[in-house]
Amino acid sequence: MxxxxxxxxxxxxxxxxxxxxxxxxxxxxxxxxxxxxxxxxxxxxxxxxxxxxxxxxxxxxxxxxxxxxxxxxxxxxxxxKAMQEVEYLEGFEEAMNPKGYETSARLISLKEINPGQSVKEQLGLSQKEKAVEIVRVRYLNREPVSVDTSYFPVRIGHKLFPKNLEKDIFPLLENDLGIALGKARISLEARAADAAIALHLGIEVGSPIMWVERLTHDRDENPIDYEYLAFRGDAYKYRFTIDRTLP
Amino acid sequence: MxxxxxxxxxxxxxxxxxxxxxxxxxxxxxxxxxxxxxxxxxxxxxxxxxxxxxxxxxxxxxxxxxxxxxxxxxxxxxxxKAMQEVEYLEGFEEAMNPKGYETSARLISLKEINPGQSVKEQLGLSQKEKAVEIVRVRYLNREPVSVDTSYFPVRIGHKLFPKNLEKDIFPLLENDLGIALGKARISLEARAADAAIALHLGIEVGSPIMWVERLTHDRDENPIDYEYLAFRGDAYKYRFTIDRTLP
DNA sequence: TATTATAACATGTAATAACAAGTATATTTT
DNA sequence: AAAATATACTTGTTATTACATGTTATAATA
Missing domain, CATH: 1.10.10.10 (Winged helix-like DNA-binding domain superfamily/Winged helix DNA-binding domain)
Structure with a gap:
């Protein structure tokens, strides 16, 4: 053709x-x-x-x-170069389990909301469209390490309601909902923990956290999932390699 | 005009x-x-x-x-955001200048020292070999944004003594010393500012900073430069894209 | 033979034109 | 007054054309 x-x-x-x-x-x-x-x-x-x-x-x-x-x-x-690095789009368990860590998650809240402006923009929602918000705390060897807040368009979010959200969501999307994941845009930033995050992670307010924003698309470049991940600073390190010889 | x-x-x-x-x-x-x-x-x-x-x-x-x-x-x-998209193995100026930012640097100290164990390991130095330590503060639009501590093997470090270290070091290495840079291994971490860093950056002790470690090699894979960069958390954001469709 | 033009081809920049498609507002119709 | 429609915006896509600028290989010249 x-x-x-x-x-x-x-x-x-x-x-x-x-x-x-x-x-x-x-x-x-x-x-x-x-x-x-x-x-x-x-x-x-x-x-x-x-x-x-x-x-x-x-x-x-x-x-x-x-x-x-x-x-x-x-x-x-x-x-x-992207391929040479261990930079694929993994969920938390996917990344940790092969390394011999014990992971778990606790669902904090799951609801349909009217999202803020930036979430709407990222997900490409119109002004009146709503989104599904999922808040979870992730544990590594029973220690809390991150608070994950995910936003989905309702058409996808509603399909997640009956699912077990104490596991990784990416495999759910790919296997249960049949969504082929593609590129993700990620940003890393050092921030201070606010009260809610400090509570969930068992740290002091103002402690350093790694603030990760991730916008995941499907293979056709449609935004699927916008997330804020707040990692305890002492539990997260991001490593990668770059090559100056490349343009 | x-x-x-x-x-x-x-x-x-x-x-x-x-x-x-x-x-x-x-x-x-x-x-x-x-x-x-x-x-x-x-x-x-x-x-x-x-x-x-x-x-x-x-x-x-x-x-x-x-x-x-x-x-x-x-x-x-x-x-x-003050800093968008810093692709790193660029030096600070290299990354910022084309984006229209005004950058400068202040040399804090420059000396030959007996480095700590981890620096020796990273640079592949023997127990008795020394290193050259350079500490600088970098400014963006006259605001301090990072404290950079660099370690070089003495054979390279000594050649840097007569140079102007208030500019980027990478161009010096490449142009003046004729060292072809290759791959760099980088890690990012959220930490709390200690007293020295807080002082230089004009922030509170304990404020979140982005702690960057960077080990730069030449094109033959010899380690050249090991650095700690402490960025003010509100001035640094690292962005990248990954692709799940790739292996 | 070595050097210098020159032609052929590569990407880079820019103007003009036209239509598609999404959005907001004014206008008409119900 | 509310709903449907028209229209006047917006950015998105694509074609055609022209010349600028950098590279390479070939041909002409010293």
């Missing part, structure tokens, strides 16, 4: 379709690291689109770090 | 000039958080450029997290 035909069916913008095709090729290894990819003109011919459309796809790939460009030389596949 | 005139002088692409103007306005607070900015048409008229140029500037600002858009509604300034 060609791109042109698919356009009518999927209603996906052309540049996104092209981006996906190229991305798959890069990840599959059709272009090895630092190998030159077809030029923009060649892609125009191949996909039968204008240069602006090709470039929009390339720009997306560039900002994802999958390619880099050199004026006059061409466009190159970069070493997929 | 109009944009058009500046073009001839600065030889900067129009969209970058526009981007800088808008960015300054946002950081200065001309648009409060979540306030609607002028529409694309209005910007076209104001800057006397085509829509494609305006959009290119906006796209850059969007990917830096300074604005967000809503189809049919408009373009909005997002909350101005």
């Amino acid at each position: 060609s791109l042109v035909e698919r356009k009518k069916i999927s209603h996906q913008p052309l540049y996104l379709q092209i981006k996906e095709v190229l991305k798959e090729q890069i990840l599959k290894g059709d272009f090895s690291p630092y190998e030159r990819m077809p030029s923009e003109s060649e892609m125009m011919a191949k996909f039968k689109v204008s240069r602006i459309t090709v470039r929009q796809a390339l720009k997306d790939l560039h900002s994802e770090g999958l390619i880099f460009t050199a004026q006059g030389k061409g466009t190159f596949a970069s070493k997929p | 109009s944009l058009v005139e500046r073009k001839k002088i600065s030889h900067q692409p129009l969209y970058l000039q526009i981007k800088e103007v808008l960015k300054e306005q946002i950081l200065k607070g001309d648009f409060s958080p979540y306030e609607r900015m002028p529409s694309e048409s209005e910007m076209m008229a104001k800057f006397k450029v085509s829509r494609i140029t305006v959009r290119q500037a906006l796209k850059d600002l969007h990917s830096e997290g300074l604005i967000f858009t809503a189809q049919g509604k408009g373009t909005f300034a997002s909350k101005p």
Whole structure:
């Protein structure tokens, strides 16, 4: 099935379709690291689109770090650095269990609410749409380590009501609800614990916590889950590797 | 001085000039958080450029997290966090300057010491080998944001003595000493500020700080530089994206 | 042979045009 | 007055065209 035909069916913008095709090729290894990819003109011919459309796809790939460009030389596949690192989108148990830790969770609250402005924005909700809020405390070897507050659009959140929420939610989403998870945007910040968090974690108000915000999308880039995770500072360390030799 | 005139002088692409103007306005607070900015048409008229140029500037600002858009509604300034998106193996200036921030540094101390066990291990030093310790305070728009403590093997550290250490060290290493930097291993942690750090950063003892440890290697995997960076919690946010679809 | 133009091709920037699609407001209809 | 509709916005997508600028390989020249 060609791109042109698919356009009518999927209603996906052309540049996104092209981006996906190229991305798959890069990840599959059709272009090895630092190998030159077809030029923009060649892609125009191949996909039968204008240069602006090709470039929009390339720009997306560039900002994802999958390619880099050199004026006059061409466009190159970069070493997929995301993959080399242990940076996948895991839930708490998924990450901890293989390391021999005992994990558990306690459900604090589960309700339909009118979320704040930033949650609405992140989840792409209209002004009157509501969200489902889930608050849980996570334990590691029976010590509380984090307070997790998750927001779902109601269409997903309602399906979670009958489920056992004392376990990881990501496997629920993937296995029970059949949602294929894709990218997640994460930010880390050091903050002081407020009264509620301090209470749940058994620490003093004002103690340092690692404040993690995570916006998880499905494979079609629709936002699925927006979370605040408040980790006890002494229980969380985030490690990663970067490579200056890459563009 | 109009944009058009500046073009001839600065030889900067129009969209970058526009981007800088808008960015300054946002950081200065001309648009409060979540306030609607002028529409694309209005910007076209104001800057006397085509829509494609305006959009290119906006796209850059969007990917830096300074604005967000809503189809049919408009373009909005997002909350101005002092530091957005610090990709680290950049030095501090490298990361901040292109974003239009004013950076500076103050050298606190520079000496040869017998380092602690963990520094020796990280740098691969024998028991009797010494190291050079550099302590600096970094400023962003004249506000202190971090206390950086760096350790170098003496063979490298001694070459740094005559250099100006109120600037980034990484460019010194690469350009002056001819060391090609490679991978860096980094960890992030939320901690409480001790007395020394609190003093330098002008915050209360016990305030949350982002504690960053960074071990930088050259391209041949030899350890070059081990650092502790203590960032004021309200001035540092680390962002990244991960992809569950990848292995 | 070594050097210098030059042509061919790569990405970068910019203008103009048109239509799609989401949102808000004013207008008409019920 | 309430509901439906029109219309005047907004950003989103795409095509066409043109020239600028950087790179490479080939051909002309010293």
